[in-house]
Amino acid sequence: MQSVGLLARALEMAGVATTLTSWNPVIRLAKPPRATLTRLNRGATLGEPHNNIQQRRVLAATLALLAQDAPLDIVHLDETP
Amino acid sequence: MEIVENLTQWSDEFEGNWLKHYQETGETLWKIYNRARNETAPGLPGIDLSQSRLLLISTAGGYVAGEQQPFTAADLLGDYTVRTFPVDIPLAQLAYAHDHYDHTAVTNDPQVLLPLNHLQEMVVEGEFGSLYPEVISFHGYQPDVRRIVNELIPTVLGMVDKGKIDGALLVPA
Numbered sequence: 001m002q003s004v005g006l007l008a009r010a011l012e013m014a015g016v017a018t019t020l021t022s023w024n025p026v027i028r029l030a031k032p033p034r035a036t037l038t039r040l041n042r043g044a045t046l047g048e049p050h051n052n053i054q055q056r057r058v059l060a061a062t063l064a065l066l067a068q069d070a071p072l073d074i075v076h077l078d079e080t081p
Numbered sequence: 082m083e084i085v086e087n088l089t090q091w092s093d094e095f096e097g098n099w100l101k102h103y104q105e106t107g108e109t110l111w112k113i114y115n116r117a118r119n120e121t122a123p124g125l126p127g128i129d130l131s132q133s134r135l136l137l138i139s140t141a142g143g144y145v146a147g148e149q150q151p152f153t154a155a156d157l158l159g160d161y162t163v164r165t166f167p168v169d170i171p172l173a174q175l176a177y178a179h180d181h182y183d184h185t186a187v188t189n190d191p192q193v194l195l196p197l198n199h200l201q202e203m204v205v206e207g208e209f210g211s212l213y214p215e216v217i218s219f220h221g222y223q224p225d226v227r228r229i230v231n232e233l234i235p236t237v238l239g240m241v242d243k244g245k246i247d248g249a250l251l252v253p254a
Contacts, residue, residue, distance in 0.1 A: 002116055008251055066127060067128065
């Protein structure tokens with residue numbers, strides 16, 4: 001999990017804006033530039049299998065952060081299994 | 082700005098606690114594991130999504146079945162290598178080598194971790210400009226932060242043409 005946050009930092013430092021989504025609150029420790037946090041399950045980060053509406057909703061909310069200047073506080077999404 | 086603030090201190094604690102215990106017992110004792118902690122985050126200005134090319138990065142351990150070497154999922158010290166595959170690859174061609182999450186969901190519907198079809202639909206619908214042609218894939222079980230900083234991250238940065246990427250979406254497993 002921490003590798004994602006650290007890679008996001010490295011990409012941002014290299015000039016690439018980043019965003020990520022996670023179900024795991026420990027993601028905050030790495031201090032990524034932009035992130036959403038859900039209450040979804042490990043192994044199903046974007047939503048329940050075949051719940052395309054939920055998966056698209058998580059993606060849209062996470063990608064929308066790219067339009068904002070970083071760093072941002074982590075954005076909590078009300079997404080559950 | 083550093084990728085990891087106080088990496089030397091992190092390394093000393095890792096070697097003296099988690100790694101020492103693992104080397105002596107073969108056990109991964111997470112209650113003594115020190116996660117990397119940062120106080121500040123880097124930040125670039127926001128981008129215009131409608132004009133942006135986005136890179137997808139996944140830590141699900143995905144690889145092209147029958148063509149690429151699987152990740153060494155059983156290595157309790159982690160696998161820090163990287164695979165790439167085309168963003169338009171049929172999802173059925175992918176397999177997952179990662180022992181640290183339940184594969185039931187991703188086997189049932191790969192888009193829970195690798196949203197290739199969703200992202201292509203979003204391009205068609207104008208939600209962002211385009212997708213970088215390659216997906217970056219690795220195995221997210223990587224307890225040694227030094228190897229993340231010194232092996233994984235330089236490999237990823239060297240694999241992509243940063244001049245052709247405006248933004249990156251990272252999806253952990």
